[in-house]
Amino acid sequence: MGRAIPLGMAAIATVGFCYLLLPIVVVVLAGLTAGEILTFPPQGLSLRWVAAFLQSEVYLAAFLFSFRLALMTMVVATILGTAAALFLARGNVIGRQAMRAFFLSPVVLPGVVVGFSLYAFFIATNLGIARTIWGLWIGHVLYSTPYVIATVGAALASCDRSLEEAARSLGASPLRAFRRVTLPNIAQGIQAGAIFAFIVSFGQFEVSLFLSAPNSEPLPIAMYNSMRYKFQPDAAAAGIFAIILVTASVLLTNRLINIRRLIERQEP
Amino acid sequence: MTEIVGMSARPVAPPTVLGVGPRHLAWLLVVPLAVFLAVFLVVPVGLLFITSFNPSSLGPPSVTGELTLANYIRFFERSNFVAAAGRSLLLATVVSGITLLIGFPMAFVIARARRAAHATVLLILVLAAMQLDMVIRLYGMMVVLGDNGLVNRMLAGLGLISAPAPLMYNFLGVVLGLVQFALPFMILTLVGVVRGIHPSLEEAARSLGASWWRTFWRITLPASMPGILAGCLLVFALSISSYIVPALMGGFRVGVLPIHIYQQVAESARFQFGATVAVVLFVISTTAVLSYMRVGARRSGGLA
Numbered sequence: 001m002g003r004a005i006p007l008g009m010a011a012i013a014t015v016g017f018c019y020l021l022l023p024i025v026v027v028v029l030a031g032l033t034a035g036e037i038l039t040f041p042p043q044g045l046s047l048r049w050v051a052a053f054l055q056s057e058v059y060l061a062a063f064l065f066s067f068r069l070a071l072m073t074m075v076v077a078t079i080l081g082t083a084a085a086l087f088l089a090r091g092n093v094i095g096r097q098a099m100r101a102f103f104l105s106p107v108v109l110p111g112v113v114v115g116f117s118l119y120a121f122f123i124a125t126n127l128g129i130a131r132t133i134w135g136l137w138i139g140h141v142l143y144s145t146p147y148v149i150a151t152v153g154a155a156l157a158s159c160d161r162s163l164e165e166a167a168r169s170l171g172a173s174p175l176r177a178f179r180r181v182t183l184p185n186i187a188q189g190i191q192a193g194a195i196f197a198f199i200v201s202f203g204q205f206e207v208s209l210f211l212s213a214p215n216s217e218p219l220p221i222a223m224y225n226s227m228r229y230k231f232q233p234d235a236a237a238a239g240i241f242a243i244i245l246v247t248a249s250v251l252l253t254n255r256l257i258n259i260r261r262l263i264e265r266q267e268p
Numbered sequence: 269m270t271e272i273v274g275m276s277a278r279p280v281a282p283p284t285v286l287g288v289g290p291r292h293l294a295w296l297l298v299v300p301l302a303v304f305l306a307v308f309l310v311v312p313v314g315l316l317f318i319t320s321f322n323p324s325s326l327g328p329p330s331v332t333g334e335l336t337l338a339n340y341i342r343f344f345e346r347s348n349f350v351a352a353a354g355r356s357l358l359l360a361t362v363v364s365g366i367t368l369l370i371g372f373p374m375a376f377v378i379a380r381a382r383r384a385a386h387a388t389v390l391l392i393l394v395l396a397a398m399q400l401d402m403v404i405r406l407y408g409m410m411v412v413l414g415d416n417g418l419v420n421r422m423l424a425g426l427g428l429i430s431a432p433a434p435l436m437y438n439f440l441g442v443v444l445g446l447v448q449f450a451l452p453f454m455i456l457t458l459v460g461v462v463r464g465i466h467p468s469l470e471e472a473a474r475s476l477g478a479s480w481w482r483t484f485w486r487i488t489l490p491a492s493m494p495g496i497l498a499g500c501l502l503v504f505a506l507s508i509s510s511y512i513v514p515a516l517m518g519g520f521r522v523g524v525l526p527i528h529i530y531q532q533v534a535e536s537a538r539f540q541f542g543a544t545v546a547v548v549l550f551v552i553s554t555t556a557v558l559s560y561m562r563v564g565a566r567r568s569g570g571l572a
Contacts, residue, residue: 023405
């Protein structure tokens with residue numbers, strides 16, 4: 001376009017970016033406040049609440065619980081999602097589009113409803129995993145796998161298939177061609193998908209609501225339970241660690257894959 | 269396995285799915301996820317539908333073959349549940365509109381950034397905000413919007429208000445929280461769409477003498493319509509399903525469907541009626557999602 005973005009539009013966009021980022025900045029400052037109660041602006045900075053978080057039985061335990069749950073989720077979601085993405089990527093399977101939509105659908109289904117139905121299902125079937133880490137694990141895999149499918153799918157779409165065909169026509173077995181040609185090409189996409197799966201699980205709230213037990217709570221649930229009554233600066237300090245974790249993950253993802261191209265990618 | 273070995277001896281490879289094997293073996297790749305989703309998504313949600321038709325009883329949920337419409341009759345006869353459904357619909361609609369008004373300019377700035385690096389930085393910010401736990405973001409929102417929060421103190425400091433303005437624990441607070449929650453999804457949907465508009469369309473309009481805004485209204489906006497519709501439906505489905513935002517920003521004073529589900533099940537132990545409310549929410553949300561998939565299938569980006 002001949003002219004840069006008009007002022008009015010740029011102004012709204014700036015306000016929007018501030019609105020999006022302001023709460024995050026506030027949490028960081030709240031966790032670093034020197035005051036006894038949380039106020040804004042903070043009465044000087046200190047690490048006392050960070051120290052309190054590191055000694056807190058509630059938040060530190062919840063943070064570590066979430067970390068463990070996210071790792072467990074990441075492993076399964078990456079395997080299930082990568083296999084499904086490989087299947088969906090190529091080959092003119094009938095109903096491929098519908099299948100892809102079904103596999104991605106959990107992301108947009110109401111988490112409270114899915115969490116409730118899983119909880120009722122675990123109880124009705126006497127599986128003994130209602131309100132345990134295993135039940136949470138299943139719920140989180142549902143919500144994390146779609147991100148792996150999308151990310152690996154994008155990597156597969158941009159990887160040249162003729163290379164693999166060349167390897168095949170030179171006599172490589174299908175497995176060998178896959179291992180030596182295709183896999184190295186999509187390895188970074190798989191790693192990025194795994195990171196996405198990790199953070200999605202780490203921040204998952206809605207599906208955890210019905211599935212977590214009082215003594216083993218993921219961090220979002222523990223923070224929510226305390227925030228209903230009062231604001232704890234050590235909860236904000238726990239938030240700082242979560243912010244660092246998420247920011248590092250997104251930056252790492254950006255080193256692995258081109259985030260811009262992933263977002264801008266149009267369905268064929 | 270013997271088949272795979274046998275095939276590798278052929279000089280020219282037959283069509284395979286990613287070379288993992290002949291077509292019928294490639295199906296194995298999709299079996300684990302399909303089984304997982306069938307067992308842990310389709311069956312539980314199906315049982316939830318049946319439960320919603322079971323007569324009310326106390327105690328742990330068990331699915332029976334006894335079917336009745338009593339729960340649904342109760343839902344539609346009680347004005348507070350119908351009002352909650354209406355409030356949920358209104359809330360999701362208002363949030364979609366506001367998110368579009370703010371999100372479109374943000375997506376536009378990202379899509380039309382002069383340098384790719386600028387777009388990448390902005391996208392990383394959006395993605396990091398989106399991936400960050402909503403409870404943490406709401407903590408920040410509550411510190412800003414509370415009675416003793418940043419905004420109220422600033423307004424009081426300027427002498428504009430004498431009592432704190434109610435920015436939270438009401439409908440407005442829930443809207444503000446949901447906009448914060450939904451903005452990244454709207455932006456990620458729209459960036460790909462705006463990028464996909466061919467520049468020559470706009471250049472043609474400009475070279476024929478149309479002003480920037482006229483070009484925008486007549487060319488850019490109509491060309492973005494499928495993405496705008498997809499983004500609004502996505503945001504609608506996500507915001508109508510949110511429990512955490514109405515719970516914290518509404519302080520349980522804004523009764524929407526997810527809040528009622530939790531109260532019926534966790535506080536009143538009315539599993540069957542809770543299932544009925546859940547089914548109502550599920551049907552509304554899936555309708556929006558299915559429409560989103562119809563309009564958005566060819567338009568949206570990889571993640572949103």
